[in-house]
Amino acid sequence: MGAIHVSGLGKAYKQYGSHAARVAEWVLPFCGPRHKLQWVLRDINFQVASGESVGLIGINGAGKSTLLKLITGTTLATTGAVATSGRVAALLELGMGFHPDFSGRQNAVMAGQLLGLSNAEIAELMPQIEAFADIGDYIDQPVRVYSSGMQMRLAFSVATARRPDVLIVDEALSVGDAYFQHKSFERIRQFRRDGTTLLLVSHDKQAIQTVCDRAILLDGGRLAQQGKPEQIMDYYNALIAERENQTVRLRELAGGKVQTVSGTGEASVTDIALLDADGASVEVIDVGSAVTLRVTVMAWAPIPRMVLGYMIKDRLGQPMYGTNTHLKELALEHVGAGQKVVYRFQFPMNLGPGTYSVATAIVSTETHLVNNYEWRDLALVFTVMNMRRPHFEGSAWLDPSIEIDQT
Template sequence: MSQSPHQQSETQSTTHTRPKPLLEIRELGKAYRRYPNELMRVASWFSAIKPLEETWILRDVNFDIAQGEAVGIVGQNGAGKSTLLKMITGTLRPTEGYIRTHGRVAAILELGMGFNGELTGRQNVLHSAGLMGFTHAQIDDAMEDIEAFAEIGDYFDQPMRVYSSGMQMRVAFSVATAFRPEVLIVDEALSVGDAYFQHKSFDRIREFQRQGTSLLIVSHDKAAIQSLCDRAILLDQGRVLEDGLPQDIMDYYNAIIAQKENAKVEITPLDSGQIQTRSGSGEASVKQISLHATNGNALDVVDVGQPVELRIEVAIHADLPELVAGYKLKDRVGQDVFGTNTWHTHQVERQLNAGETLTYCLRFNANLGPGSYSVSLSLHRSDTHLTHNYQWIDHALVFQMVNMEKDFFLGTSWVMPTIQCERKTAKSSAPNESV
């Protein structure tokens, strides 16, 4: 089967000193055009005929994915994420630009796409894997592993129309990953599965990454993006708005959402190389944040388990009906460690006047593992209908945890148990006497 010039696959070795990306996207765009009639549409394939209407879904998209790299695609509904994936997999033709893939691409897009409800799971595996280019002998060799990984029991030989959405996802993932691809594309489908299978799927994805597979994942799950991906790309209205570290992109993404509520957004590079995002209406703001020991000394290095006090000074710039203050601790890759706010602790401040200053003192034991942590802050108004953002600050404070006294442990939390072991000696039984 010949390939279109927009979708090329190259597996030959290269003499370049820098490894060739497994996926190259250049000046990619997709438009839907409306013509007066079908004849004019056909004629537009051979000559420049102006359409009645032209709607661009994607425009001027450029990025590469290297071998073994994991890239997340994030953006609001309508940003063009699904259209991008369909063009990469070849189910949609780009209007402009090109895509080059170097190796085999496997994709898990729309749940159950390509499955026939009247066929059994086994028959659908034969059909789907055949469309992926594998021979009947190759599929037969892999069938036992596919069935075992899906773990749907006797349903594997029943019509797929009786499957739940989670069972369909299990079969779809199992067949898509039965043979390690060079590029694996995963849409939101994994969010349908149960927690057990999600963990199992992510373990397989990580194993593929260790073997050199590149990953392209679309998800609104912040934890999945930050735990799996090396970088993330933010799409907005069909264009690449930002490409960077996952935690920075997710913070920026949240700020863009806040901006739609007429909030101001400020992006500031930090000395650490991270990006600080501030957003909000500005009716209240954080004047100062600091971390202290119990004797009052300021801290930027904290011992595991040490009692600390987080001080937050807030300035009120307008008369406010109420104020909720919140904080969140994140680890070095942006994963949430702990967070709460004064709405949940039943300490909402009400009827504030412009010019007032509030000082919050948060005392806790730093039962965290060694490593770098950051504090994010939020000031907002909450009620049953609306959360109004006065100010949100990511990376408002960064501090380092060290273990100077505790026994060695792994992880981001220090929850050392008391270990008790009961040991019994096996009793030997006397041999039976002969009669």
């Protein structure tokens, strides 16, 4: 079984003021260094246990790709150490290690050898590699004529032809078509069920939350947060919106869940409730029942244009449904300081049984990346139960009428 242990890991690159300084340091080493260290990663500590799946997220430049190169040994660390156990397969930079003038088949053989497979094993696995990559006659064409998606297909097929103990996947899968992404993630899920340890880099919130047990957030080359995927993805989204004024706040709720709140604070949600058909506040609702989501917003400063949005998420943080008053063409103009606004969203609760949460956002457009007055996850938690409907599976109540013709 595979595991990853990262301790005090750091990576720095030398920066010289000029080419002359670089030459002088090489020719006259006894005169002292003539460079400065530019740290890309610093003091990274975490473990990935055997069979665990961990997502690695962060904005571009946070150090994610460098960290993966250090873990796989393609780059040497400046400080600290990495220990891995078991057979490791990695998909880092797209087509990394492929020779453009060799055919896909030749590159597959070389890549397999680098993974520690014998020629006999590669020959045995080649039909499976060809079938999964599904690039047809291009398998015998030079890789230089491949699209980025074809390179990714072949690289993933080779790396996962035999189940590894540790699988490390960078953003490479994001360039594939929807069908291949679905097929790839299904293989990753099967590996997980079979005990493979997974380290996945992705900006895809759904992928992180459905595949991973835990998530790690890198920010500025340091480990900023780690915890449950939903919590870390909420913090990451808030961090993107607030990267200039850094107003992200974390608060632990009853039950141990961590709520992320961000924004300027010029407006805020002061009350939120789910009401039944009689107008009573409820925490448990029957499948298909009519409900009203009532949200009270207070403007603490003049707001030129105010939009309220909400997102209903399941217990894993996956979005079930979301909308806002901009999309509904009901944005409010020139809301004055001290003004209270009560919103009522009425809809049938056509969700499957389970626990759900509501996130709210007070913004000026359809996105929280422009003016983020307040963005709050876990603003409300409620439970849906099936008390009157026939049993069904899934996260939505889509009861059909059925017609059957027999001849």
